[in-house]
Amino acid sequence: MTLTTYYLLLTTQKITHWHGRILGAEFTVPDTIQIKDFLKSVVVFTLVMELAGAIAFYFVFAHAGMAFWESVWFSVFHSVSSFCTAGFGLLPDSFESYHSNLALNMVVSVLALSGSLGFIVVTDVWYKISGRSKALSFTTKIILVGILLFLFIGTCTVYFAEPLIYSQQQNTLLEAFFLTMSAMTTVGFNTIPTGELSLPILLLVVFLMYVGASPSGTAGGMKITTFTAMLAVLKSRLFGQERITFMHRIIPFDRLYVATSTFMLYTSLIFLFTFLLSFTGDFRFEDMLFEVASALGTVGLGTGITDQLSVFGKVLIIILMFIGRVGVLTFGFAMLHRKFKEQELLKKEDLAC
Numbered sequence: 001m002t003l004t005t006y007y008l009l010l011t012t013q014k015i016t017h018w019h020g021r022i023l024g025a026e027f028t029v030p031d032t033i034q035i036k037d038f039l040k041s042v043v044v045f046t047l048v049m050e051l052a053g054a055i056a057f058y059f060v061f062a063h064a065g066m067a068f069w070e071s072v073w074f075s076v077f078h079s080v081s082s083f084c085t086a087g088f089g090l091l092p093d094s095f096e097s098y099h100s101n102l103a104l105n106m107v108v109s110v111l112a113l114s115g116s117l118g119f120i121v122v123t124d125v126w127y128k129i130s131g132r133s134k135a136l137s138f139t140t141k142i143i144l145v146g147i148l149l150f151l152f153i154g155t156c157t158v159y160f161a162e163p164l165i166y167s168q169q170q171n172t173l174l175e176a177f178f179l180t181m182s183a184m185t186t187v188g189f190n191t192i193p194t195g196e197l198s199l200p201i202l203l204l205v206v207f208l209m210y211v212g213a214s215p216s217g218t219a220g221g222m223k224i225t226t227f228t229a230m231l232a233v234l235k236s237r238l239f240g241q242e243r244i245t246f247m248h249r250i251i252p253f254d255r256l257y258v259a260t261s262t263f264m265l266y267t268s269l270i271f272l273f274t275f276l277l278s279f280t281g282d283f284r285f286e287d288m289l290f291e292v293a294s295a296l297g298t299v300g301l302g303t304g305i306t307d308q309l310s311v312f313g314k315v316l317i318i319i320l321m322f323i324g325r326v327g328v329l330t331f332g333f334a335m336l337h338r339k340f341k342e343q344e345l346l347k348k349e350d351l352a353c
Contacts, residue, residue, distance in 0.1 A: 053079035087188020087300025118217030154180030188300025220298035229259035
């Protein structure tokens, strides 16, 4: 959709009204950003980051002793996979054999964070640099603060609470950061065996995969902005505020409707599919919950039970991955759906909550 629209812009410099609204639903672009500028930033930023990532990966793999053409292929493949947070790798153990390689850990992290930050942030930052706006938008500030906060809390928790980490004598902070980053950006690579994590850290990783990163980016999950909107609703209700506010800003009701719907969808699906998956085999509850959260967030991490699932269990996981990919678009269309006039006066009733 992005490439075809970008081609239309290059050839005709015009897109239809509904084409623009569809793209707005797909990427949940705020009103402060023009869809044309946004699409250009998507294409240019993607190509630049994946090219830079491939070059950086080449030096890492070449230094590790790979042959020239093998290094080139591994570099291009893993650069695209990292930026798009796909999680597909050409090594049998993901990046466990590179757990102490600072260069590779940083290349994957920069690419994954760049993709998962979202093109809203990229476009907004470009507006600020080029002087088209005087300050970053509220959405960008929420995304940046949220990602940094989750990275810090997650890394510290894993570093101090995971026996698999603190029992080692070196590279522990790097491994803790990479695990947190991989779960939050949904890039799906791992440098330590995920199936050997303790129960508290498994639940932390589930939560990070559940929340995800930024809208309009390459990451899956519920999105930090949706989580923030739910916190805003809770805060406003607890303090008895009539309007939903966060950081001294009023959040529009149409955005709150989308956020609430997405929150309910993700929470309900995780419960439902964990329940269904429990009928497919004799697995630990935390392993099934992890598998469901990873599939719905399109992450790719696992505790080792994926290949043991029955045909029905694998079908459930496939369905979840599709829902996780198209869920935001579905609720975006719900937000933009044409409002029809009510044909009859509906009776208003109270509902105790």
